[in-house]
Amino acid sequence: MSKKRTMIIIEPDGRIHKEAFMTAPMVCPYCNGRGGFPIDTPNGSDIETCPDCQGSGEVVAMVVIDWKPNTKLK
Numbered sequence: 001m002s003k004k005r006t007m008i009i010i011e012p013d014g015r016i017h018k019e020a021f022m023t024a025p026m027v028c029p030y031c032n033g034r035g036g037f038p039i040d041t042p043n044g045s046d047i048e049t050c051p052d053c054q055g056s057g058e059v060v061a062m063v064v065i066d067w068k069p070n071t072k073l074k
């Protein structure tokens with residue numbers, strides 16, 4: 001199966017600060033994009049909302065880069 005890759009090149013630019021990147025939405029691997037799971041209840045069948053994507057069927061990843069001074073002693 002083909003996979004799309006996102007590459008983040010990490011290099012300081014200007015003043016250092018905290019940066020955050022949000023990936024493009026990807027299909028939720030837990031529910032396979034269905035957004036939930038069929039369950040049997042006393043009142044018949046129902047759909048239980050996927051806890052990972054909260055029913056959206058997609059997930060995104062936030063990547064935070066927190067620049068710090070290099071204070072390690074030599």
Ligand SMILES: [Zn+2]
Nearest residue numbers: 028031050053
């Ligand atoms: Zn899901």
